[in-house]
Amino acid sequence: MEDIEDLLIGTGTGTPPGFRPPLTSVTVGVGTTKKHRSSLLPSPSPSIPGTQTIFIKTFGCSHNQSDSEYMAGQLSAFGYSLSDNPDEADLWLINTCTVKSPSQSAMDTIITKGKSSNKPLVVAGCVPQGSRDAKELEGISIVGVQQIDRVVEVVEETLKGHEVRLLTRKTLPALDLPKVRKNKFVEILPINVGCLGACTYCKTKHARGHLGSYTVDSLVGRVKSVVSDGVKEIWLSSEDTGAYGRDIGVNLPTLLNGIVAELPADGSTMLRIGMTNPPFILEHLKEIAEVLRHPCVYSFLHVPVQSGSDAILSAMNREYTVSEFKTVVDTLTELVPEMQIATDIICGFPGETDEDFEQTVNLIKEYKFSQVHISQFYPRPGTPAARMKKVPSNVVKRRSRELTNVFEAFTPYLGMEGKVEKIWITDIASDGVHLVGHTKGYIQVLVIAPDNMLGSSAMAKITSVGRWSVFGEVIETINHPSDNKALNKQVPNQDMSSLCCNQTENCVISEEPESCACGNVDSCCSQSTLEKTDSPRDTVVLPQNQNSNKNLFGWILRKRKNLHKRVESELASGSDIKREKSMKKWDFVDKALLGGISISILTIFALLVCLRFSVIWSQ
Structure with a gap:
């Protein structure tokens, strides 16, 4: 070597x-x-x-x-x-x-x-x-x-x-390096590396190290640059956003205020604050609430709790109590309209008793979070928790299933039908049919719309709600991506997350890749669950407006392209069952396309015949 x-x-x-x-x-x-x-x-x-x-x-x-x-x-x-x-x-x-x-x-x-x-x-x-x-x-x-x-x-x-x-480096990489974004409308901006915590289960601290923050000026400069490039969402990312700046004598509110001042006044670019652990935002709750109320900042925050038991939090060395976590949630919910909070739970941490787990279940029932990342405990080599006495695996799995069932019983978006919400549209859903927008509270809204609406804002009427997202109808476009400057193109079909989502886990539900430190979220899994729609893939709610024909045509093309990829994948697997299902899926789209073409040809032929007879009769 x-x-x-x-x-x-x-x-x-x-x-x-x-x-x-x-x-x-x-x-x-x-x-x-x-x-x-x-x-x-x-x-x-x-x-x-x-x-x-x-x-x-x-x-x-x-x-x-x-x-x-x-x-x-x-x-x-x-x-x-x-x-x-x-x-x-x-x-x-x-x-x-x-x-x-x-x-x-x-x-x-x-x-x-x-x-x-x-x-x-x-x-x-x-x-x-x-x-x-x-x-x-x-x-x-x-x-x-x-x-x-x-x-x-x-x-x-x-x-x-x-x-x-x-492997050895003492300074942080520059923020102005060339970049090819996975999503050309989303800039993921790392504000610091490492953290100040010492969670007993966390392996990431071994890799990312102690806290190292970028300066406010360098981060604000990066924001100016990406806004001029036409980016429509800026995600602040780190192992613990709340700890930002404590190593260089500043704090998170100072950074947030500096960034918000550079966002376009028309609200075309939104800021999303990344995962933060409770200890480091307790002293800044009012200042952070003020930022979250800003029209250019999503009223959304990811605050991991990990357990509803103080005894387990102590064993995890999380440095806060359940009561302090509740203070964070209660304060932000009270001060910020439309506030949405996501949290994380680890089931089966070493030493977790039935009583400890019941306290966790009660916490989730009390707050009915719309997003909860539920993970089974995984001992990571070299961490203190790996040496602790483990809870039997069958108990861990049972608790994970039970908590998932509790969470999935909630209906967080009930009552939104008929409301008109401003949404920011930045992605195509995994079903290849809908575009993905988000409300001010970062609620996912799935709409049928042409691809040229990506990167735009719109007013949408909520037509129906599901467990994981809501469906909407675009009634007014606020701004168009045609006004954008040159944007970095996505890496072609680059799937940066698909292999790491273990289907036996309960990763319920995240809307973005998020911190993988003390948040303990294998968030590449959560990205795939984001675009999980509540309706069958072949069920479509078409908007009733002047763009319906255009939207339908765009939907058919996206649907056919998506099915083409899925059919190729399924046929390659050699499964007769998958092959049969795939052919049925082809029938749905191809027959629609062929039928449309046939009708068009027949119509043209009929018009030609009529024209011919008209000429003969006129003679």
């Missing part, structure tokens, strides 16, 4: 061997696939850096996702192509999460697959940073969480056949 620090020692000229500037002809994000690359670039060759194709796979929280976007941006700026197809890639870059066993197992699976395919591998993220000597990482190049600005060096050396490791 060779260390990259040895490989790239300067030659006395101030420039390390092999260093080359980024390609000035490449616009980051505008072209991220091979077909967009300049025809002047040479054909891919192992000996020519910047001509290869990179596959990026991301596990974990929004912070990890932001890191992957930064790494993708730098690779793109240096000429590399990005692909969502691992088979056609020359190198795999895997950004890892260490929060839960399922995430690390999924990582192990993809690493094994890469090795068997003889693909050069680079592993980034919390796993190599926190467990650099892990057996799974033997013979693989690794890059640490604070070394993402040097990913190009690591990739180039790995493509040359070197095994390189870059």
Whole structure:
């Protein structure tokens, strides 16, 4: 194994061997696939850096996702192509999460697959940073969480056949690095790394380390930049947002006020505050409530409680009580209209008794949170909790199911039917049919609308409600994405989260990747549950307005494209049952399209016949 620090020692000229500037002809994000690359670039060759194709796979929280976007941006700026197809890639870059066993197992699976395919591998993220000597990482190049600005060096050396490791860093990566966003309308902005906590179950602290905050000026500068780029949502992300600035003599309200002052007055760009643990916002509740009331800030906050028992919170070393958590929730709910709070629960933490669990159930019943992330306890190697006496696995599973049933019995959006809400539309739902918008309280609203409404704001009438989201009809568009400036293009179909969602877990329900530190949320799972609609995939509520025909046509095209991908996947599995179901799905859309074409042809033919007879009769 060779260390990259040895490989790239300067030659006395101030420039390390092999260093080359980024390609000035490449616009980051505008072209991220091979077909967009300049025809002047040479054909891919192992000996020519910047001509290869990179596959990026991301596990974990929004912070990890932001890191992957930064790494993708730098690779793109240096000429590399990005692909969502691992088979056609020359190198795999895997950004890892260490929060839960399922995430690390999924990582192990993809690493094994890469090795068997003889693909050069680079592993980034919390796993190599926190467990650099892990057996799974033997013979693989690794890059640490604070070394993402040097990913190009690591990739180039790995493509040359070197095994390189870059883990030590004392300064934070710059915020103005090139970036290719997964969603071109959403900027994930890391405000700090690490945390001040010492939770007994948390492995992320081993990787992300102690608190390190970006300056207010650097963060406000980044906000100015992305707003000018046309970004419509800014997500503040960190291992604990509430702890921001305590290492540099400032606090979260100071940062929030500085950012809000730079948001467009027309409300076209919204700010969403990231996960915060109770201890660090208790002293700033009124100031934070004031920010959450601002028209450009979502009235939403993710505040993990983890348990309704003070005894278990003490064993977790969470540094707050249930009463203090309630103070946070009660205060924000009272001071902020439409306030929505998400929380996390860990079922089966070591030492949890039936009485402890019952207190947790009662807490959830009392507040009826619209979003609760329910996780089973996973002992992480090297943490104090891993050495504690475990609750039997069958008991943990039973408690998890019971709490899930309690949570799913709530109807948080009942009574919204008929209301008119302003929504910000930034995504396409996983069903390929609806567009995803959010209210001021960050309630998910699914609407049928043309794709050109992405990035716009609208007034929507709520037509029906479900357990996980509400359905709406767009009645007025407030602003259009045509006014946007150049936006970074999404990595083509880049799924940064699909492999880490263990279907046996209860990840109920998150609307975004969120912190994977003491929040203990394997949030890549939660991203997939976000776009889980409450109606069957083939059930459509069409808006009754002048755009109906346009919306229907756009829906049919999205639906057909989505089904095409699903059919290919299902046929590839070789399942006769899936094949039969897939063909039925094809019948639904294709027959509709063919029927429409046939009717159009017959109509034209009839008109021609009528015209012909009209000419004959006139003679």
